[in-house]
Amino acid sequence: MHVGIILFLVILGSVLFHIFTPWYWTDIASNWGGMDDTITLTFWVGGGVFVAVCLFMIYCVFKFSYKENRRSEYKPEDKRLEKILTWATTLGVVALLAPGLMIWNQYVNVPKNAREVDVMAWQWGWQYRLPGEDGKLGTTKITNINDENPFGINPEDPFGKDDVMIQSDVLNLENNQPVKILLRSVDVLHNWYVPQFRAKMDAVPGIVTYYWFEPNKAGEYEVLCVEYCGVGHYAMRGTVIVQDNQEYENWLKEQETFSDLIANQENNIEINKKKLAKK
Amino acid sequence: MSEDYNDNKTIQAQSSEAISGGGSVSPDLDYVRPAEIPDQDLYHGHSFLTKWVFCQDAKVIGVQYFLLATFTGIIGLILSWLMRLQLGFPGAAGFMTAEHYYQFVTMHGMIMVVYFLTALFLGGFGNFLIPLMVGARDMVFPYLNMVSFWSFFVAVAVLLASFFVPGGPTGAGWTLYPPQTILEGTPGSGWGILLMCISLILFVAGFTMGGLNYLITVLQARTRGMTLMRMPLTVWGIFTATVLAMLAFPALLVGALMMTLDKVLQTSFFMPTILKAGEVLEYGGGSPILFQHLFWFFGHPEVYIVALPAFGIVSDLISVHARKNIFGYRMMVWAIVGIGALSFFVWAHHMYVSGMNPWFGFFFATTTLIIAVPTAMKVYNWILTLWRGNIRMNVVMLWCLGFIITFVNGGITGIFLGNVSVDVPLSDTYFVIAHFHMVMGIAPLMVIMGAVYHWFPLVSGRFLDEKLGKWHFWLTFLGAYSIYFPMHYLGFIGVPRRYFEMYDSPYMTSAVGMNEFISTAAFIVGAAQFILIYNIIKTLKTGKPAGHNPWKANSLEWLTPKVPPEHGNWGERLPVVHRWPYDFSVPGAKEDFIPQTTPPSEVAHTEAEKT
Numbered sequence: 043m044h045v046g047i048i049l050f051l052v053i054l055g056s057v058l059f060h061i062f063t064p065w066y067w068t069d070i071a072s073n074w075g076g077m078d079d080t081i082t083l084t085f086w087v088g089g090g091v092f093v094a095v096c097l098f099m100i101y102c103v104f105k106f107s108y109k110e111n112r113r114s115e116y117k118p119e120d121k122r123l124e125k126i127l128t129w130a131t132t133l134g135v136v137a138l139l140a141p142g143l144m145i146w147n148q149y150v151n152v153p154k155n156a157r158e159v160d161v162m163a164w165q166w167g168w169q170y171r172l173p174g175e176d177g178k179l180g181t182t183k184i185t186n187i188n189d190e191n192p193f194g195i196n197p198e199d200p201f202g203k204d205d206v207m208i209q210s211d212v213l214n215l216e217n218n219q220p221v222k223i224l225l226r227s228v229d230v231l232h233n234w235y236v237p238q239f240r241a242k243m244d245a246v247p248g249i250v251t252y253y254w255f256e257p258n259k260a261g262e263y264e265v266l267c268v269e270y271c272g273v274g275h276y277a278m279r280g281t282v283i284v285q286d287n288q289e290y291e292n293w294l295k296e297q298e299t300f301s302d303l304i305a306n307q308e309n310n311i312e313i314n315k316k317k318l319a320k321k
Numbered sequence: 322m323s324e325d326y327n328d329n330k331t332i333q334a335q336s337s338e339a340i341s342g343g344g345s346v347s348p349d350l351d352y353v354r355p356a357e358i359p360d361q362d363l364y365h366g367h368s369f370l371t372k373w374v375f376c377q378d379a380k381v382i383g384v385q386y387f388l389l390a391t392f393t394g395i396i397g398l399i400l401s402w403l404m405r406l407q408l409g410f411p412g413a414a415g416f417m418t419a420e421h422y423y424q425f426v427t428m429h430g431m432i433m434v435v436y437f438l439t440a441l442f443l444g445g446f447g448n449f450l451i452p453l454m455v456g457a458r459d460m461v462f463p464y465l466n467m468v469s470f471w472s473f474f475v476a477v478a479v480l481l482a483s484f485f486v487p488g489g490p491t492g493a494g495w496t497l498y499p500p501q502t503i504l505e506g507t508p509g510s511g512w513g514i515l516l517m518c519i520s521l522i523l524f525v526a527g528f529t530m531g532g533l534n535y536l537i538t539v540l541q542a543r544t545r546g547m548t549l550m551r552m553p554l555t556v557w558g559i560f561t562a563t564v565l566a567m568l569a570f571p572a573l574l575v576g577a578l579m580m581t582l583d584k585v586l587q588t589s590f591f592m593p594t595i596l597k598a599g600e601v602l603e604y605g606g607g608s609p610i611l612f613q614h615l616f617w618f619f620g621h622p623e624v625y626i627v628a629l630p631a632f633g634i635v636s637d638l639i640s641v642h643a644r645k646n647i648f649g650y651r652m653m654v655w656a657i658v659g660i661g662a663l664s665f666f667v668w669a670h671h672m673y674v675s676g677m678n679p680w681f682g683f684f685f686a687t688t689t690l691i692i693a694v695p696t697a698m699k700v701y702n703w704i705l706t707l708w709r710g711n712i713r714m715n716v717v718m719l720w721c722l723g724f725i726i727t728f729v730n731g732g733i734t735g736i737f738l739g740n741v742s743v744d745v746p747l748s749d750t751y752f753v754i755a756h757f758h759m760v761m762g763i764a765p766l767m768v769i770m771g772a773v774y775h776w777f778p779l780v781s782g783r784f785l786d787e788k789l790g791k792w793h794f795w796l797t798f799l800g801a802y803s804i805y806f807p808m809h810y811l812g813f814i815g816v817p818r819r820y821f822e823m824y825d826s827p828y829m830t831s832a833v834g835m836n837e838f839i840s841t842a843a844f845i846v847g848a849a850q851f852i853l854i855y856n857i858i859k860t861l862k863t864g865k866p867a868g869h870n871p872w873k874a875n876s877l878e879w880l881t882p883k884v885p886p887e888h889g890n891w892g893e894r895l896p897v898v899h900r901w902p903y904d905f906s907v908p909g910a911k912e913d914f915i916p917q918t919t920p921p922s923e924v925a926h927t928e929a930e931k932t
Contacts, residue, residue, distance in 0.1 A: 066810065103712065142742050274419075
C-alpha cells in the first residue's frame, strides 16, 4: 500500500515541480523560438506518456498486490493490443520528429542576407572578424598568424584588406539582422554559445563550421564555451552586445580594419626608424 | 581431469524418455532430441590458486568480475562525491583545483561506463548466469574465460596506476576528444592519457575473450530442448549486448591505438595544424571529428551494451515476482535484437553540433527516434506483465518499479536530445548529464540491485535482509531521483557541463541553491550503498537459509541439484528443457509455476501453451 502511495507522490511531485519550477529557460533573444516550442510539445507528449505509464504501474501495484489465494492471469500474448501500441507510439514519434526536422531544415539553410562573422577561438579566448565594405571575409591560414596578423589573413587576398578586426572578446551585433557565425579554432575544440540565442556549434581546428541566428532583443549577453577545451574551459567567456542599427553603425566605424593595422604598423616602423636616426 | 562426469557421456546420447522418467501419457509428448555431442570435460581446480584465483569456473569468474567491478565502481562513486562537493560547495575541499576536478570528472565517467557497468553486466551476470540459464556445465572456453578476467584485472590496475604517475590521470573528459586530450592545457596529457589508452586496449582484448565465450556458449552449448525461443530474456539481453560489444569495441580499440600513435609517434590521425602558445606544432592534416565518429560508433552501442542486459534481467525479475508470464515474449526478443541492430545507426546523434556536415542531422534524428518504438514496446510489456499479476511487493520488485520510473523518465528526455533541433540548445548542458545518468546510470543500477537481491540466495544460499534492503532501495531511489530530476532544469537555464565553477553569471545564480541540494542528495545516495555491503556481510554470517528455488522460479539456474551450484552445475545429468521459463499461474496447474524441466506429460491437464 505505502509503496504505491510513495511512488504516486513521486510522480505528482515531478509534475508539480515542472509547473512551478523557478528554473527554466532564459528569455529567448533570437529567432529560434521554434526550438522552445518543440521542447514544449515534447514535454506535453513525453510527459503525458511518462505520467500515464507510471500511473498505470502504480494502479497495478495497488490492485494486484500478492494474495495467497489469487492466481495471475495467464495470457502470453495479445497481438492486437501490441499492434495498437506499436502504431500509437509510431504516430507519437512522428508527431515529435516532424517539427524537429523542419526546424533543423531552417538551421542548416542560412538566409542570403545573413552577415558573416568570423569567430576565432583558442585556449582560452575569442576574437572576431567582420567583412569590410566589400561584404566578404578574406581567406585565412593558421600558419599566417603572428603578432602583425592576429587573424592569419592571407596577405595576398584582396577581400581581406578591409576586414574589420575585433581583438577583444566583446562582439557587437545588429538587432534583427541575421548573422552567420563562422567558427574556427587554432588549437582544440570550442563552442561559441549564448544561452539566450539557443543556437550553438563546435569550433573545430582544421575546418570552418557555421550556424546562424537572428538576434531580436537588444541587450548584453554572456558567451560561454560549451565544448570542453582543457583546464581553462569554465573561464572561457565572452560578451555579445545586441544594438539597434544606428548604435551598431557607430560602433562599427570605430573598429580597426586589416589595412589600418598594416598602415599603423608601417607607421610605427617609420617612427621607430626616425627615433633611431635621431639617436 | 574430469572423472566425475566420464560415465555421463554415453548417457547423454539416450533419448529423453529415460531421463524425464516417462509419463503416463504418450511418451512422444515429452520427446526431446538426443544429444549430439559428448558432455563437456572440465578442469577442476585442486589448490586454492586454481580454485579461487586463476579459477576456470564461470560462476567464480562471474563473482570475481562482480567484486572487481564493484570495487572500481566505489572509486567512481567517491570521485563523484568530490565533484559534487566542488559543484555544491565550491572551495569546501581546499585541494580541489580545476585540474583535479577535470581529472575526477574523466575518471568517474570512464570507470562507471566501462569498468563498472559493462564489466558488471557482461562479466559479472553474464558469466554467472549464462551457463546456468542455458543448461551448460560451464562456458565453452573456461581457460580463456579465466584469462579474460585477469586481463580485466590488469586493465583496472593500469587505469588506477594513472592516479600515481607524474601529471596524474587524464582530465580530457571521458569522451577523450582530441586534440585537447594529448595537448598541454589538459591535465594528464602525458602519462595519464597514455595509461588510459593502454588500459582501454587491455580491457577490449580481455573483453573479447569473455565475449566470444558468451556468444559461443549461447549458440553451441545450450542443453537439449533449450531452443533460442525458450531462453530467458536475461540470456537474450546479455547475448545481444555481447554481439554489440564485439562489433563496437573494435572502434574504440582503433581509436585508442591511433590516439596513442598521435601522442607517442606524432602521427596526425586526429591532429590538424595547431597553433599553441605562438608555435605551430608538428602536426597537420588530421581530423578531430574522425575520432568522434570512432568513439561514438563504439559509444552509442555501449549504451545498449549496458541497457540490453538490464532489459533482459528486469523482464525476468518482474515476471517471477509478479507470478505472471512476461507479456509478449516474442515481441520482447525481437525488440532486444531490433534495438541492438538499430543502435549501430544512431551514433552521430551525439555529434549534432560537433561540426560534422549538418545534413547528417536529418538521418540520425530519424534513426534515433525510430529506436524509441521498440524501446517503448518493452516498457509497455513490463507494465502489462504487472497487469492482473499477483505481485510480490518485496525488495526485488521495488527495484524493478524504480527501474521502470527512472528508465521511462530517462527515455523521454532522450527523445528531446535525439530530435536534432531540440538538441541544439540542450547539448553540452546539465540536461544531458541528467538524461544519461537517469537512463544509463540509475536505471541499470536499479536492475543490478534488483538482480543482487534476487540471485544472492543462489550465489550464497542465503536471503539478503529485506528490511535493510528496503532502506537501501528507498534512500537510493528517492535520493537519485531528486538528484537527476531537477538537474534537467539546470540545463534549461543553460548551465554548461564540465564547468569547474559557474556562479558568476547573472542567470545562473538561481542554480546555487539547487546545486547545494543535489550535492547533499548525492552524499546520501552514495552512503546508502554501503547498506548493501553491510547487508551482504551480515547475510553471509547469519542470513536466513534460502534452500532450493526460494522464489519459485522456472528458469534452470534455480534447478541445480545443489544450492549454491557446484562446479559443473548439474551433477550427473544435464537438465532437459520442455518449455519456456515463463509458465507462471497456468490455469489447472497445482502450483503457480511450472519449471522449464517439467515434461508436458506431467502437466497435460493444464492450459499451458506450447512454447
